[in-house]
Amino acid sequence: MRLNIYLTGVGGQGLVTFARVLGDAAIRAGYKALVAETHGLSQRGGSVDVHVRIGDVDAPLIPRGGADVVVAFEILEAFRAVDYANEGTVFIVNRRLIRPPAIKQRIPSINELEDLLRKGIKRTYIVDAYNEATKLGNIIYENTVILGALYSILRLSQYIPQGIIEESIKMNLRRDIDKNLRAFTIGLRYGDSK
Amino acid sequence: MNNCVVRLMLGNHAIAHGAMEAGIAVAAGYPGTPSSEIIEYLLDNGREFGVYAEWSSNEKVAFEVAYGAALTGARSMVTMKHVGLNVAMDPLMSSAYTGVRGGFVIVTADDPGMWSSQNEQDNRWVGLHAYIPVFEPYDPQNAKDLVKLALEFSERHEHPVMMRTVTRVSHVRGPVTVCSPEKPRYSEGYVKEPRRHALVPANARVLKNELLRRWSTIERDIEDAPHVYIDGNKNLIITSGVAFTYALEAVKNYGVKASILNVVTPVPPPRKIITDAVTRADKVIVIEEGDPVLEQQLKALLYDENIRVPIMGKMENLFNRVGELTINSVMDGLSKALDITKPLASISTVKVDYSPPQRPPVFCPGCPHAASFYELKVSTARSSAKPVFSGDIGCYSLGINNPFNEQDLLTNMGSSLGLGMGIYHGTNGKTLVIPIIGDSTFFHTGLPALVNAVYNKTPMLILILDNRVTAMTGGQPNPTSMISIENMAKAVGVDYVRTIDPFDMRKAQDAITEAMNVVKGGGVAVVIMRRGCALEATRLNRGYVARYYVDTNACRACGICYNLIACPAIMPLENRKAWIDPNMCVGCSVCAQVCPYNAIKPEGNVKEWLRKWAEV
Numbered sequence: 108m109r110l111n112i113y114l115t116g117v118g119g120q121g122l123v124t125f126a127r128v129l130g131d132a133a134i135r136a137g138y139k140a141l142v143a144e145t146h147g148l149s150q151r152g153g154s155v156d157v158h159v160r161i162g163d164v165d166a167p168l169i170p171r172g173g174a175d176v177v178v179a180f181e182i183l184e185a186f187r188a189v190d191y192a193n194e195g196t197v198f199i200v201n202r203r204l205i206r207p208p209a210i211k212q213r214i215p216s217i218n219e220l221e222d223l224l225r226k227g228i229k230r231t232y233i234v235d236a237y238n239e240a241t242k243l244g245n246i247i248y249e250n251t252v253i254l255g256a257l258y259s260i261l262r263l264s265q266y267i268p269q270g271i272i273e274e275s276i277k278m279n280l281r282r283d284i285d286k287n288l289r290a291f292t293i294g295l296r297y298g299d300s301k
Numbered sequence: 302m303n304n305c306v307v308r309l310m311l312g313n314h315a316i317a318h319g320a321m322e323a324g325i326a327v328a329a330g331y332p333g334t335p336s337s338e339i340i341e342y343l344l345d346n347g348r349e350f351g352v353y354a355e356w357s358s359n360e361k362v363a364f365e366v367a368y369g370a371a372l373t374g375a376r377s378m379v380t381m382k383h384v385g386l387n388v389a390m391d392p393l394m395s396s397a398y399t400g401v402r403g404g405f406v407i408v409t410a411d412d413p414g415m416w417s418s419q420n421e422q423d424n425r426w427v428g429l430h431a432y433i434p435v436f437e438p439y440d441p442q443n444a445k446d447l448v449k450l451a452l453e454f455s456e457r458h459e460h461p462v463m464m465r466t467v468t469r470v471s472h473v474r475g476p477v478t479v480c481s482p483e484k485p486r487y488s489e490g491y492v493k494e495p496r497r498h499a500l501v502p503a504n505a506r507v508l509k510n511e512l513l514r515r516w517s518t519i520e521r522d523i524e525d526a527p528h529v530y531i532d533g534n535k536n537l538i539i540t541s542g543v544a545f546t547y548a549l550e551a552v553k554n555y556g557v558k559a560s561i562l563n564v565v566t567p568v569p570p571p572r573k574i575i576t577d578a579v580t581r582a583d584k585v586i587v588i589e590e591g592d593p594v595l596e597q598q599l600k601a602l603l604y605d606e607n608i609r610v611p612i613m614g615k616m617e618n619l620f621n622r623v624g625e626l627t628i629n630s631v632m633d634g635l636s637k638a639l640d641i642t643k644p645l646a647s648i649s650t651v652k653v654d655y656s657p658p659q660r661p662p663v664f665c666p667g668c669p670h671a672a673s674f675y676e677l678k679v680s681t682a683r684s685s686a687k688p689v690f691s692g693d694i695g696c697y698s699l700g701i702n703n704p705f706n707e708q709d710l711l712t713n714m715g716s717s718l719g720l721g722m723g724i725y726h727g728t729n730g731k732t733l734v735i736p737i738i739g740d741s742t743f744f745h746t747g748l749p750a751l752v753n754a755v756y757n758k759t760p761m762l763i764l765i766l767d768n769r770v771t772a773m774t775g776g777q778p779n780p781t782s783m784i785s786i787e788n789m790a791k792a793v794g795v796d797y798v799r800t801i802d803p804f805d806m807r808k809a810q811d812a813i814t815e816a817m818n819v820v821k822g823g824g825v826a827v828v829i830m831r832r833g834c835a836l837e838a839t840r841l842n843r844g845y846v847a848r849y850y851v852d853t854n855a856c857r858a859c860g861i862c863y864n865l866i867a868c869p870a871i872m873p874l875e876n877r878k879a880w881i882d883p884n885m886c887v888g889c890s891v892c893a894q895v896c897p898y899n900a901i902k903p904e905g906n907v908k909e910w911l912r913k914w915a916e917v
Contacts, residue, residue, distance in 0.1 A: 109554075118662060127474065131309045134476050140309060141440070142474040145416060146334050146775075151699065152869050153662035165553070166546040167440075167473045170628040172648035183657040194649045207660040208867045214658070227653035246884050 108138070108162035108266065111169040112257075115156045115188045116180030117205050118145075124279065125180075125250045126157045129257075132275035133161045136267040143167040152208075154184055161266070178257055180250070181205045182220050189227070197230045199257055199297075201249065203237040232260055232297055239293050247283070248290035251276065255294020262298070310477035312441040312470045313338035316408060319445035320378050321347055321482035323404070323452040327370035328354040329363035331745065332774035333382030334417035335471040336410035340380055341777070351485045356777050359714075359745040364389035364407070368396050371405035371461070372498060374488035376452055383411040383424050384713065388746070390427075393461075397432045398508045399498050400459045400515065403488060404452035407433070407463045410471045413590050414625035417773075419694070419713065421623075423591030428463050428568035429598075432516050434523060435463045435568040437542035441475040447565065450526065458522065460515055465567075467590050469543050469625060516569075524573050526565040533560035536639055537582035539575070541567040541595050544588040547631040555628075555644045557635050559586070567595045575599065576606055586638050587614030590626055613638050661702060666870040667835035667887035670697045670766055672803040674705040675866055675895070677735070677764065680813035688733040688762075691721035693747075695739035696773045696834075697766050704867055707737070715746025722750070722759045730760075733820060737764045740781035741771040748789070751827070755794045760820045762813070763795075763827045766803075768834040769917050776837050786829050796824030803830045804911060806894045833917025839887050842913055847888040847905035851879045855900035862892040862901065 112129065114122045126142045133140035143158040158169045172193045179185030179200045192198070204217045215223065225231050236252035258264070258272060276291060277284050310318070317339045320328065328347070330340040343354035357363035360381040367379035381389065386409045393407065409427070412418040428435035436451045438444035448464060455462040496504055529545070531552075536559035538548045545563040552559060562578045564571055567589065579585055587596040593615040600612055613619045619634040620626065629645055636643045664671040674697075681688055692698060692708030693716060701708035710720060717736035725734050738747045743765050754761055765786055771777040790798045797819040799812045809830065816826035839846060858877035862868070870885035871892060881892070881901070888910050893901040 117660065119665070127309065130474055134307065134309045139476055140474075142309070143469060144311075144472045144474070146472055151662035151665060151696065152660075154660045163553075165440075165549040166628055167469045167543070168627050170632075170645055172645065172650050173628075183660070186653050186655055186657045189651055189653050192651050194651060196651070205869075206872050207658055208663055208863070208869045208871075210658045212658055215655070220655070223655045224653060227651055 109164055110161040111174045112159040112161070113156065113169055113174040113177045113188055113191045114159060114180070115154070115177065115184040117184065118152050118155045120180045121250050122155055122157045122180060125254060126159050128254065128272070128275050128279045129159055130161075131279055132267050132272040135271045135275060138162050138266065139164060141167050154187060156188070176257065176261055178253060180253065182217060182224070183214070185224055192228065194229070196228070197232065197260060198224065198228045199232045199234060199253065199260060200224065201237060201253055202233050202235045232256065234294065234297055236294070240290060243286055243290055248286055251280075251287045251290035252294040255291040256297035258291075259295045259298025305478050305480040307476050308479050309474050310441055310479065311338055311474050312444050312466065312472065313410070314342045315441040315445040315477045316448050316464070316466065317342035317347070318477075318479055318482075319448035320406070320452065321350065321352060322445075322480055323449040324376050324483035324486040325352055325378055325452070326375040326403075326485035326487045327367055327377040328352065328380070329357045329366040330380035331357055331360045331363050331385055332771050332777045333385050333410070334774055335412055335468045336380050336382045336385070336408065337774045337777065338471070339408060341775070350482045356779065358780055360385035360388040361392060364392045368392055368401070368405060368461075371401035371403045372399070373491040374402035376404045376456070376486045378406045378408060380408040380410070382418065383409055383422050384418060384420065386424050386427060388714065393427070393433070394431050395500055396461045398500060398505060398512055401455065401461055402459060403486065404456035405461045406448060406451045406455060407461055409463060409465050411465060411467045411591060413467055416468055421591070423594060424463070425465050425567050425591065425594040429594070432512055433461050433463050434519055434566055435465050436565055437465050437567055438470055439543050439545040439563065440470060441473060442477045444470055445477055454522070458515060458519055460519065465542070467543055467625070520569045520572065523566050523569060524571045526571065528565050528571055528574050529561070529563040530574075530578060531561040534558050535581070535583045536560065537562060537578055537585045538588060539564065539578070539585060539595065539599065540588045543590050544626060544631070547626055547628055548588055550628055551631060551635055555632055556641065557639065559639070564595070568598070570595060570598050570602065572602060575602065576608065579603060579608055579610060583610060584638070585610055585612045586619070586635065587612065588620060588626070588631060588634070589615070592622070662699060663702070663867065663869055664696070664699055665835050666868055666885045667889035668696070669768055669803045669830065669832035669835065669889070670700065671866055671868065672806065672889070672891045673764065673766055673809070673830045674700045674707050675891070676803060676806055676809040677707060677813060678705060680810045680817070684814055684817060686733050686817055688735045689721070689724050691717040691724065691734055691736040693717035693736070693738040693742050695742050697737060697739055700737065704865055714742055715750060718747055718750035718754060718761070718763060721761050722754060722757070725759055725761065733817065734761045735764060736761055737766065740765065740767040740769065740786065741779040743786060744780045751790065751795070752793055754825050758823070760823050760825055762816045762820045763825070765827060765829045767829050767831040770834050770837055772834040772836065776834060790827040795827045797826035798829075800829040800831050802915070803832050804890055806891065833914060835887050835889065838914040838917050841917060845910065845913065847903060847907040847910035848883055848886045849881055849888060849890065849893050849901050850883070850904055851881055852900045852902050853878055855898050857898050857900070859897065861895055861897065866891055866895060868892060
């Protein structure tokens with residue numbers, strides 16, 4: 108088994124924590140996992156990516172065209188990730204637009220961006236994590252909603268039992284566990300829709 | 302070996318933990334990506350076991366702290382990023398001459414690809430230059446294993462050992478077997494050995510001969526390190542470090558037929574192991590991260606051994622010489638060398654009909670640096686000055702971007718003052734120079750340059766952006782928390798010293814203008830812009846943040862707030878009026894101060910919040 112999960116977003120969105128929950132769960136389930144992160148100057152509000160590789164892997168980076176799934180925490184960043192995608196790649200995209208500051212050009216609306224993405228990527232799932240998290244009382248639950256969506260859309264339960272990923276959420280997030288588990292459950296619904 | 306568990310662990314944490322399992326006693330470092338998490342881990346987890354760890358004021362000092370401890374017989378380690386090793390070169394060269402008593406590991410974390418660095422120097426060269434062996438790990442578990450080996454190897458030979466890690470080892474998390482730490486091995490007492498430890502020329506001449514003798518022993522002993530040979534066919538891939546993992550994937554997943562030899566020590570290369578493997582091959586491909594360090598030595602070695610076999614690697618441009626290796630670049634090179642079709646070329650790629658605007662890193666919402674750069678821009682423009690902004694290394698390097706453009710040159714830690722003086726004298730005193738430097742960088746190497754500016758009477762306006770922490774590498778503490786920069790500048794004899802709050806925009810602009818007049822009159826001026834890092838302030842006061850919002854009736858869509866401060870929390874709406882994202886605003890008040898229409902209003906007790914923030 109080899110699973111290449113390419114995470115992309117904006118520095119500060121919590122990709123590193125997300126990847127740690129995922130990688131830790133994989134190891135608890137008995138798989139090898141490698142998580143390659145971006146730190147330092149490159150993390151301040153700029154584009155960031157994290158490579159998560161699970162199973163029979165040795166090298167830390169996903170090859171171009173080699174992602175099984177792209178998880179975009181912000182919709183503009185999903186477009187930048189296409190180099191890592193192939194025809195079968197699943198895109199899981201947070202319905203959230205973060206405008207790069209001090210940009211003169213017009214940026215399409217979030218609906219237009221969704222259409223543009225769906226035209227090129229057959230297997231696109233839009234996750235309304237930002238709004239779901241706001242309903243739970245804080246946008247900090249956004250990523251756990253996305254994690255639930257990833258878990259159900261990719262049918263990860265065949266490798267990582269739900270109890271184990273929930274354990275990983277508890278151990279790695281530490282705060283507001285109940286709300287995070289609820290956010291995870293909300294995310295799980297996205298796997299049922301298609 | 303009891304009490305061992307497998308955990309997902311960051312490469313740098315694995316290095317730190319490995320050192321603890323090997324009884325590390327003293328560790329010192331200066332923060333720098335991708336090295337910082339090693340000392341952080343030891344500060345968080347080592348103290349309870351009796352490990353002494355510190356953030357030093359720069360890499361040279363850190364090196365000397367760890368080196369001195371090793372001279373007493375304690376097991377010690379120093380950590381830094383690749384360019385940090387340049388700062389520590391002076392004691393490093395000497396350490397090979399004196400040798401050490403306790404195990405001493407020098408960790409250099411190189412940054413191929415320059416994710417967060419000004420160059421991508423390969424510090425394995427330093428090992429060759431200094432006669433110091435270099436151990437190179439390929440993943441987090443291997444990094445933990447090698448740091449233990451390196452400490453033991455160093456102690457056995459009474460010689461320093463370098464460990465060269467890279468971004469894709471240090472900042473990769475992987476499964477690591479974690480065991481209980483050993484009791485720190487401190488020394489019972491320093492034994493005086495001036496003939497060995499005092500490098501006056503008479504001693505050094507003797508010690509150089511001893512060094513060369515030690516080096517031969519090291520070359521022999523290195524043969525027994527856990528080099529890996531995987532038998533395949535007569536194509537031989539020789540790797541060191543993370544390149545090994547790409548070679549493994551090439552053979553396992555992409556149809557490459559070859560044997561693989563991974564060497565633990567690119568410097569010195571294990572002569573016998575390599576000769577044995579090469580004798581069985583009729584083609585050799587060298588893959589390594591960085592420069593062709595191993596390849597060059599290999600070619601010399603095989604010439605001596607009179608073995609003629611084609612050797613290909615970075616010297617033949619088989620693999621990229623700029624940037625880091627990827628599976629793609631490794632497969633491109635291997636396909637060319639072995640004449641096979643590129644397996645990755647058959648992947649059906651996808652296309653989308655839109656390319657988003659670039660998203661470079663920016664100042665965080667509420668960053669005091671953004672305020673300082675805005676004030677500097679306004680003050681210099683008002684007095685029609687055309688200064689040269691001499692930049693430096695830190696978060697404030699981002700002042701290079703629009704709308705500020707206030708980092709005209711920046712080359713290395715502390716260079717803002719030194720290069721600034723050169724620009725002043727090179728233009729025969731015709732240039733108004735404004736060096737801009739952060740608190741940690743000022744203590745690191747800015748201080749001797751400030752002394753020089755006063756001593757050699759070189760007028761400059763030195764702006765010290767004091768945000769109370771070493772922010773870019775994750776908010777490590779530094780001497781500014783205990784030592785007053787203002788008092789130091791006064792003690793040095795600077796003509797004009799002011800400390801101001803960049804969130805008090807009028808006063809800040811007045812001070813900069815006043816300081817420029819001092820410089821025009823031939824004086825040296827220091828203006829300290831003092832306000833804690835926004836990330837630290839919000840982290841320390843979680844949940845307690847006042848905010849600002851835009852009164853849409855009062856906003857006249859002038860764009861000053863979102864165009865000139867470029868705060869990521871402020872966005873233009875379709876009608877060009879401003880909107881502040883309440884989830885991002887941290888209540889710094891700067892936009893409210895620049896708004897000419899008083900359209901940006903506070904929400905919550907802003908005064909109280911800014912007072913709390915000032916305590917950082």
